[in-house]
Amino acid sequence: MKMKISPAEGKLGILIPGLGAVATTLIAGVEAVKKGISQPIGSLTQMGHIRLGKRTENRNPKIKEFVPLANLGDVVFGGWDVYEDNVYEAATNAKVLELGLLNSVKAELESIKPMKAAFDKNYAKNLNGTHVKQGTRYELAQQVMEDIKNFKEQNGLDRVVLVWCGSTEIYYEASAIHQTLAAFEQALLDDDKLIAPSMIYAYAALKLGIPFANGAPNLTVDIPALIELSKETQTPIAGKDFKTGQTLMKTILAPGLAARSLGVHGWFSTNILGNRDGLVLDDPDNFKTKEVSKLGVLEDIFKPEENKELYGEIYHKIRINYYPPHGDNKESWDNIDIFGWLGYKMQIKINFLCRDSILAAPIALDLALFCDLAKRANMSGIQEWLSFYLKSPQTAEGLRPENDIFKQLIKLENTLRYMMGEDLITHLGLDYYEEVYAEA
Amino acid sequence: MKMKISPAEGKLGILIPGLGAVATTLIAGVEAVKKGISQPIGSLTQMGHIRLGKRTENRNPKIKEFVPLANLGDVVFGGWDVYEDNVYEAATNAKVLELGLLNSVKAELESIKPMKAAFDKNYAKNLNGTHVKQGTRYELAQQVMEDIKNFKEQNGLDRVVLVWCGSTEIYYEASAIHQTLAAFEQALLDDDKLIAPSMIYAYAALKLGIPFANGAPNLTVDIPALIELSKETQTPIAGKDFKTGQTLMKTILAPGLAARSLGVHGWFSTNILGNRDGLVLDDPDNFKTKEVSKLGVLEDIFKPEENKELYGEIYHKIRINYYPPHGDNKESWDNIDIFGWLGYKMQIKINFLCRDSILAAPIALDLALFCDLAKRANMSGIQEWLSFYLKSPQTAEGLRPENDIFKQLIKLENTLRYMMGEDLITHLGLDYYEEVYAEA
Amino acid sequence: MKMKISPAEGKLGILIPGLGAVATTLIAGVEAVKKGISQPIGSLTQMGHIRLGKRTENRNPKIKEFVPLANLGDVVFGGWDVYEDNVYEAATNAKVLELGLLNSVKAELESIKPMKAAFDKNYAKNLNGTHVKQGTRYELAQQVMEDIKNFKEQNGLDRVVLVWCGSTEIYYEASAIHQTLAAFEQALLDDDKLIAPSMIYAYAALKLGIPFANGAPNLTVDIPALIELSKETQTPIAGKDFKTGQTLMKTILAPGLAARSLGVHGWFSTNILGNRDGLVLDDPDNFKTKEVSKLGVLEDIFKPEENKELYGEIYHKIRINYYPPHGDNKESWDNIDIFGWLGYKMQIKINFLCRDSILAAPIALDLALFCDLAKRANMSGIQEWLSFYLKSPQTAEGLRPENDIFKQLIKLENTLRYMMGEDLITHLGLDYYEEVYAEA
Amino acid sequence: MKMKISPAEGKLGILIPGLGAVATTLIAGVEAVKKGISQPIGSLTQMGHIRLGKRTENRNPKIKEFVPLANLGDVVFGGWDVYEDNVYEAATNAKVLELGLLNSVKAELESIKPMKAAFDKNYAKNLNGTHVKQGTRYELAQQVMEDIKNFKEQNGLDRVVLVWCGSTEIYYEASAIHQTLAAFEQALLDDDKLIAPSMIYAYAALKLGIPFANGAPNLTVDIPALIELSKETQTPIAGKDFKTGQTLMKTILAPGLAARSLGVHGWFSTNILGNRDGLVLDDPDNFKTKEVSKLGVLEDIFKPEENKELYGEIYHKIRINYYPPHGDNKESWDNIDIFGWLGYKMQIKINFLCRDSILAAPIALDLALFCDLAKRANMSGIQEWLSFYLKSPQTAEGLRPENDIFKQLIKLENTLRYMMGEDLITHLGLDYYEEVYAEA
Ligand SMILES: NC(=O)c1ccc[n+]([C@@H]2O[C@H](COP(=O)([O-])OP(=O)(O)OC[C@H]3O[C@@H](n4cnc5c(N)ncnc54)[C@H](O)[C@@H]3O)[C@@H](O)[C@H]2O)c1
Ligand SMILES: NC(=O)c1ccc[n+]([C@@H]2O[C@H](COP(=O)([O-])OP(=O)(O)OC[C@H]3O[C@@H](n4cnc5c(N)ncnc54)[C@H](O)[C@@H]3O)[C@@H](O)[C@H]2O)c1
Ligand SMILES: NC(=O)c1ccc[n+]([C@@H]2O[C@H](COP(=O)([O-])OP(=O)(O)OC[C@H]3O[C@@H](n4cnc5c(N)ncnc54)[C@H](O)[C@@H]3O)[C@@H](O)[C@H]2O)c1
Ligand SMILES: NC(=O)c1ccc[n+]([C@@H]2O[C@H](COP(=O)([O-])OP(=O)(O)OC[C@H]3O[C@@H](n4cnc5c(N)ncnc54)[C@H](O)[C@@H]3O)[C@@H](O)[C@H]2O)c1
Ligand code: NA
């Protein structure tokens, strides 16, 4: 039985707090794709297929032809930043895309000018932008809501989603004011410094029933107050931290080792990157936010408490080094010390010459499109099926997050099948071999 | 509903054609495990857990406690080889395990002396062993059957399985005599050179209703004649080529890239190894067998015909180099040229300092134990659910082999759940979030 | 006492058989440098300094300001090829340099059109060019001499040098006709197929007293007949095989290991490249020429016969793999198995993401300029001091080639000092510490 | 003319402050070599040859047969430590050498018990040893002198040298009390905390005319006061920091890049190690000492002020990470961003799976033997010719240290030739080609 999903009619606004490397790479790319210049590689919604039915049926439609997603042609971009560079200028500074490509969509990019940011320098000391709103946190939230409504009206939009692509905020944990919506709203009025800028955007969006996805490792929508609000306004949320680069690799490789019951003594991960994100992360307070987000994945996959002999002693260390010569070309090197049969040791070294924003942009796109789909399907609150895209996925209380990218993918695909009333896939397949076995 | 499975009572014989590096590492390891000296790391049957029911049920038994497998304490080893070294001597020559360990199980290993091999030097020119049977292929098959029966009787065994750990045979394809059981049996009588030695063992085993697993890349049980025989005698078969080292990595990483719709321009794989397997593979005819087995996996995972923009142009090259300084410490280096958003290029380099036989031994063990389980569960013919262990898995005609190790794992686990009457897992899990969704 | 050296007055012609990737990268680069667009990085003659006198004198002039070299502004390029593409077209096909750069020197490059080649397809089966001279080998040599004279006259040149940048020829060894000049000249008349095309150019140049340097691994000027001719006409020669990429690395690293008396068990070197050079080397006959040139260097540096305990057992293997995705971006991976104190083993892995022609072009330039200098200094025959640039350097009979790049550099620098009458440097330097020691 | 050198008669004591990983690996190794069990690989004095005269003379004696060094058979070891483990116990804890080897020299190692250390916990906070001397710094120095004299007498030694193998002390710079011997001796009396423990040993040795070499990166003998004392008592000194691992690699590779005028944008170096040295360096104060020692080498080799276009912008970053799974098997990974012709970029990645103490032990041995030689040759003060062994070599004031390992080697070898009255080698060698050139 198929779920009821409103059609993707009219235009979809994607509003982005933080028009930096990831956001501008996303926007420039979508504009280039619209013009037929480039391909949206790395985007499952645009490039991916999904298998339906039995293998012998040969049904493998593109995902975007299977579920009712917004067309790229109907997408309109906007956003906020603490710097007032338009998207063309910001993209040029980010040095991710070649000038040739940027120039082919120059007019489109120049026309997107950031709105003033809701900002607090205490949350990102290495930033010096002055293109910021004034007022208490409560007033900032009101202004952001105004921004959203104006943007929607001026662009004739049908629907909007927000995707946080702002800098990583300094490390903070949830405190009392983050526990209930009531406390949070009071804190807004009190201009309480414990409310991070990203939360102001999230609050504004959710209050308006607009989905919010968080690409950074700061808590933001991960707090009870905003989960409460998302349920109240029937709005999907997804967080946190785009899963790219080294962590992507980790959540691919670690499940492979675990599948084979290979033990792990240690995993050393180092990164070098030279973009603005790297500069912000050079501050230990901001790094800590990222580190916490990155450290969890191995534990969740290896479950050392259940697999003591294999993973009980694992030593996991992560380093991020600001290294300007590489710019946005983030590079990671991993040394993994594993052991097999009778405890014999082996090593795996992985050197990933990656491009950070190239990997992140399609994820931001997919999160936006799937959040919009979820909204139209009346799915609200935490969207665990979007874990696939996130380093530190949100789950219902009491559930351990699933970081194994392959389980995440099955979850995502079976969710789509479920939405569309197709059989879930279990890969059992005994029925191809013996009639006596039941179909599965 | 649970399947009917006979209990694992009495002793299980594991008989191995080819008592080389893999086989002796397996045998020495199991003996050490029995004595409590070592752990059977890398063996899913011994170390792995399986999740049952909903996540909140917290049911995660060990696999060996969930399905009725033979205990290691009940396993007895034997085998054939063209060299007459006993298992202690052969293990010492193989230089995989340290002398200290081997000496702690010396008596057990010395007592295992290879039976004379069914051999034809045309299938492995670099081997010079003389410990071989005489006679036509038909007679060799009869002798192998005698060997098996004697071994069973002398050791008071309840059941037997065969696992081919012999050298890789030269490249050959299925020809007319391999198409039907009748043609094959005639060819045995004709002593037809097109019947490879490994097929003689497989035929003998299947004729006796004994499961046969093939750890090498030669066809062996992959031919219609022997599939026919396996159905006739209700016997499970599994082939081919233990999935270890570089290919293991490939079938872990490639699904990850495909999951994220990342494109691949090229994949260059090189290997250096210096053991006897490497020496045999230094002959181009034997290398070809291995190459064909290894080359297929990317195509099956990436499905270039469906994903032209992403994988239509992939250039895949594999090299195996005999390099004595490394002995059994096979090492692989992979360079993978990928592309993402808008076609931007990235690279992944993987250097795996692996130990070939250490990875292969637990696979041989698991295949033996699961084949025995399948036999007791009345599952016969191709066991696709054991693809997890194989580089080039057998499937029903018309079905594309599944090389994605994560789909293989789900297939294996859901098969076990199915056998035991537990719910299959789909990872949907929407029910944790909204009461309106059905349980899945 | 200074040597007598004629000044570098007037124009210097650099004539190149083989206007492929290396040659066009050289030419485009020099033109860009002349225009002030780029820097001749990698060229010791243009960028390098040389220390003179005692350290405390602080005399470190640029080499080009110390010895009388031709100015780049006075250099004129020409050449031959079997394809008739002009240098702009050939450079575009080679895909080494970006179009932006090539277009900035388009006019200059388009004006250089290859003369017809002296060619024999048996020496490079993978080439299909038809822009070739007709006639016997003797006649071809005459035509090449005519080409040189015409080129000199038409361009108002004072001096000319030839640098072979043609494809690697198939493997051949010196035979009887290569032993004396008389035999060689007779063989020319006989159109003897044992005379390789590259030798025809070398003969023509030397006959005219024009220096010849060989950038490929084929013998060419390495044969007694042409050494004899070089002495007769008082002409410098230098060969063979530009030292770039992996071999460059090897001759840097191996001396370091030898310096520290660290042992080496094995050295495995693999390369992937996808340019036309790679295509030619995909033919085993051409690969052999390269392999022989590359294999020698370790032996010459480690001297296993003298250092049996350290290098007596070294296993050295080199692989070159044609891998189109990388184009001219040749990449090498080396695994080096070393051992130290008490025989304990260690490993070094080197992954060089190199650009082949970018490394070769400045070497071709330096060889041309230094050969011209040598000619003006009346140095004739083998120029051992140019070993620095070559994978397989020529030496006087009976002398072992020196492959240690650091000894090669001292030799080169001390030769320049010697030419200019400066003190040779021994790095003794005891005189900085104690008056009693003599100056050194 | 040969220098006057006293013969190496009688026994040589090597006394070592710091009986940790390096020292015990050295001692166990020498004892094993004495018994003919192992080879002193990595030691130039024991394994290396030196070329004498012209190449055609074929004179290549072993260094130990060329210069009059102490025989290993005449060497006696002793030392101090803050822990009272004997050398067998300490070596066992260090986990560098296999038990099999250690047991074969167990008696010899057990008999060496550390003397109480001159220690101050402020200089190494992560150490908790209690086997320490009591008293003011002046008194400690007296006690160390007593220790040395007793050791010499009890063992019937002819000569003694000291080699510091103690932990890296926290970072400090030379202050007023380190400037003159008078000030230093006053500070000893004042028990001034600015005198580091290592300086107490150095002072004691030099006062007795005993050579002192410093294997750690702390200043120690690098201060004017102790240089003054070394001249006064005619004693050789050598410092500082054994050149092993990553820095060894750097001083091999960087000269190779500089030789070829290849530019460098960045050099990122990371290390993982898990031994006690790593634990000490995990304290930022101690790490700083190491970092300063390691950072200098590139600057000294590339001379950015002279080579602005090539090395003016180099970004050099070094990380040391405590990573227990690797123990003494220190591993380094370097990413080097280079550029060549016209500024085109290339990358080099080096992964060195090294064994720290295995590389350091033979250096400690050579420094001891060469310092003893220097003493007998009446060479006093700074021994610049031993730079070859040191990360941060001492030089005469006003002289830039030479870090290029190849220049260091020539300096060392020409010093030996000079001592023995042999011709210095310049590698000119023109005389092999033309009679007209003078011999060189
Ligand atoms: N692969 C990736 O690139 C990747 C992966 C995972 C997560 N992320 C996260 O995505 C975020 C964006 O990454 P990026 O590389 O684009 O960084 P960036 O530094 O290029 O861009 C971030 C932008 O956010 C702006 N900003 C900061 N605070 C703001 C605020 N309160 N309101 C509005 N704008 C604000 C900054 O001025 C900046 O322009 C970071 O948090 C990063 O950690 C990126
Ligand atoms: N990781 C791995 O080690 C790995 C992975 C995949 C597949 N395999 C395959 O497993 C097989 C065994 O590998 P290995 O490393 O143990 O090789 P090995 O060379 O050490 O052992 C093979 C043994 O088989 C024997 N043999 C050959 N033909 C025989 C015959 N007809 N009858 C009886 N004995 C015969 C040989 O004498 C030899 O002792 C090879 O085919 C190899 O390709 C190994
Ligand atoms: N780093 C390097 O690129 C490098 C290093 C060492 C040596 N080399 C050698 O330098 C040579 C040139 O390398 P490349 O990359 O430019 O190769 P390329 O294939 O791009 O160019 C070689 C050119 O030589 C031409 N040619 C072949 N035979 C000829 C003949 N008889 N007369 C005239 N032209 C002829 C070919 O048509 C081709 O255009 C090769 O021999 C290569 O092995 C190159
Ligand atoms: N490759 C190498 O191993 C290498 C290379 C360069 C430099 N070094 C330096 O050599 C030194 C020794 O390295 P290690 O790996 O043997 O370290 P280690 O920690 O194993 O040994 C150092 C020993 O010195 C002792 N010690 C500390 N202070 C002392 C004092 N004041 N008096 C007497 N003993 C003292 C400690 O108790 C310890 O046993 C370190 O400074 C290290 O940085 C080592
Ligand atoms: Na690091």
Ligand code: NA
């Ligand atoms: Na290879």
